Amino acid sequence: MRILKSSFAVVERRAEHAVKFFYSHLFWHNPGIRALFPVSFEDMERQRDRLFAALTHVIAHLENESLLPYLRDLGRDHRKFLVGPEHYAAVGSSLLAALAEASAGAWTPQVEKAWSEAYQVMADAMTAGAGASEDPPWWDAEVVRHLQYGQDIGVLTLRPHAPLPHLPGQYVSVSSDRVPTTWRTYSIGNAPRADHTLDLHVSRIEQGRLSPALVRDVQPGEMLRLGAAGGQLTFRRADRPVSLIAAGTGWAPIRAMLEDLAQHPPDQDVRLFVVARDAAHLYDRPLIDEYAAAFRWLGVTYITPAPGQHRNQATDRLATALSNRGLWPDQDVYLSGPPLFVDETSYLLEELGARPGRIFYDSAPAAGRGHGPGGRPLGFGEWFLNRPSPHWHNPSGRAPREY
Numbered sequence: 001m002r003i004l005k006s007s008f009a010v011v012e013r014r015a016e017h018a019v020k021f022f023y024s025h026l027f028w029h030n031p032g033i034r035a036l037f038p039v040s041f042e043d044m045e046r047q048r049d050r051l052f053a054a055l056t057h058v059i060a061h062l063e064n065e066s067l068l069p070y071l072r073d074l075g076r077d078h079r080k081f082l083v084g085p086e087h088y089a090a091v092g093s094s095l096l097a098a099l100a101e102a103s104a105g106a107w108t109p110q111v112e113k114a115w116s117e118a119y120q121v122m123a124d125a126m127t128a129g130a131g132a133s134e135d136p137p138w139w140d141a142e143v144v145r146h147l148q149y150g151q152d153i154g155v156l157t158l159r160p161h162a163p164l165p166h167l168p169g170q171y172v173s174v175s176s177d178r179v180p181t182t183w184r185t186y187s188i189g190n191a192p193r194a195d196h197t198l199d200l201h202v203s204r205i206e207q208g209r210l211s212p213a214l215v216r217d218v219q220p221g222e223m224l225r226l227g228a229a230g231g232q233l234t235f236r237r238a239d240r241p242v243s244l245i246a247a248g249t250g251w252a253p254i255r256a257m258l259e260d261l262a263q264h265p266p267d268q269d270v271r272l273f274v275v276a277r278d279a280a281h282l283y284d285r286p287l288i289d290e291y292a293a294a295f296r297w298l299g300v301t302y303i304t305p306a307p308g309q310h311r312n313q314a315t316d317r318l319a320t321a322l323s324n325r326g327l328w329p330d331q332d333v334y335l336s337g338p339p340l341f342v343d344e345t346s347y348l349l350e351e352l353g354a355r356p357g358r359i360f361y362d363s364a365p366a367a368g369r370g371h372g373p374g375g376r377p378l379g380f381g382e383w384f385l386n387r388p389s390p391h392w393h394n395p396s397g398r399a400p401r402e403y
């Protein structure tokens with residue numbers, strides 16, 4: 001353990017070089033494997049970050065009992081990338097070659113043995129997870145409805161070829177033949193239904209690879225691929241008041257939880273905060289108003305800038321609304337939205353007294369985050385103001401367009 005941790009500390013300092021070496025080595029010695037990975041350079045960069053994030057996770061959790069289940073699920077989920085048991089040895093030898101290269105003089109036979117054994121443990125757990133899973137490698141799902149709200153938001157209803165088990169608040173990874181080998185995660189916007197259909201709420205990212213295709217191009221009748229549902233943002237029933245905070249299409253998992261609460265009403269009070277950059281962007285407002293009128297346990301606060309006001313005002317309004325809510329130490333909080341919104345709001349909530357262990361959200365890998373000038377992360381205010389070319393839409397408040 002000690003050897004691995006100190007060796008990883010050396011490699012981490014040269015992570016960029018190590019990962020470039022790893023992929024060059026892997027693709028040079030196994031040209032066929034290249035086809036499994038995304039084509040674009042940007043995606044390869046993201047993959048680079050993910051690989052190191054995964055290795056960091058593994059090294060940090062070596063002594064933790066959660067590591068094996070994590071690896072088994074990772075192996076199960078790798079089947080959708082068309083990864084088979086035969087690929088693990090090739091990846092292992094390229095990884096060792098890259099680690100040796102990045103460690104230079106610090107690469108001793110002892111260090112090599114420690115890494116080789118650790119990789120074998122990871123690969124064994126992943127292949128065991130893949131082999132033991134009763135789930136299909138992926139679910140083929142037909143698009144049965146496509147609603148578009150303005151330019152930027154699409155709500156897709158999908159019918160998987162076989163039931164896809166999920167809990168309210170979870171997400172699935174999604175891929176389309178329109179953008180081969182590209183997978184992105186989207187929250188499921190509904191509680192489980194008898195007909196097993198699923199809704200995804202997709203927000204178009206201007207320069208994005210998959211979201212523009214999902215919002216603009218995908219048609220009913222077309223097939224998508226879905227991975228197994230995952231994520232920690234599931235409702236914990238406890239005898240405490242609840243706050244649900246959603247921004248943008250972060251509304252999807254919160255809607256799924258609310259649908260579930262509507263079917264099994266809670267004893268405690270639930271306050272929903274819905275944040276949007278303008279009133280026209282509250283695309284599910286009719287349903288939310290209906291719920292607010294029907295359920296006494298539910299209160300709703302909409303947070304948008306006042307008409308004609310700077311969008312940044314919404315940030316201040318959220319902070320004020322959250323401080324007015326009070327009682328934070330006694331509550332469970334469920335938070336969903338763009339990663340930096342989640343980071344900054346959870347920070348704010350902790351400042352207000354909410355307990356870190358009672359703030360639930362799914363954190364995204366750092367690689368998918370928006371970046372401001374000079375590569376630094378966008379702050380919440382900046383995210384609101386400067387998200388790439390937002391065409392915030394539907395100013396007329398018309399009904400969504402159906403394909």
Ligand SMILES: Cc1cc2nc3c(=O)[nH]c(=O)nc-3n(C[C@H](O)[C@H](O)[C@H](O)COP(=O)(O)OP(=O)(O)OC[C@H]3O[C@@H](n4cnc5c(N)ncnc54)[C@H](O)[C@@H]3O)c2cc1C
Pocket residue numbers: 171184185186187188201202203204205207208209210211212231249250252253338339362363364365367368369370371387388
């Ligand atoms: C757990 C989880 C649940 C998610 N649920 C949803 C959901 O329900 N609905 C939904 O629309 N999305 C959701 N996402 C985001 C989604 O997975 C994709 O990241 C998003 O659709 C962008 O993918 P893309 O291929 O279009 O863009 P990419 O090709 O991945 O990105 C293109 C560029 O845009 C930047 N970028 C990516 N996202 C943003 C952003 N939000 N703001 C600013 N810049 C950005 C990237 O850094 C990159 O430079 C979720 C993400 C996670 C981790």
Ligand code: HEM
Pocket residue numbers: 033036037038043046047050051054055074077078081083084087088089091119122123126173181182183
């Ligand atoms: C110990 C072994 C491995 C670890 C820890 C690991 C880790 C990861 C992680 C964390 C991801 C991101 C998952 C996601 O976004 O859903 C990923 C994606 C991926 N992995 Fe692995 N992996 C391993 C082995 C392999 C092997 C043997 C292959 C086969 C060539 C492989 C091919 C891929 C592909 C194609 C992707 C998707 C790339 C993308 O979407 O950008 N991995 N891996």
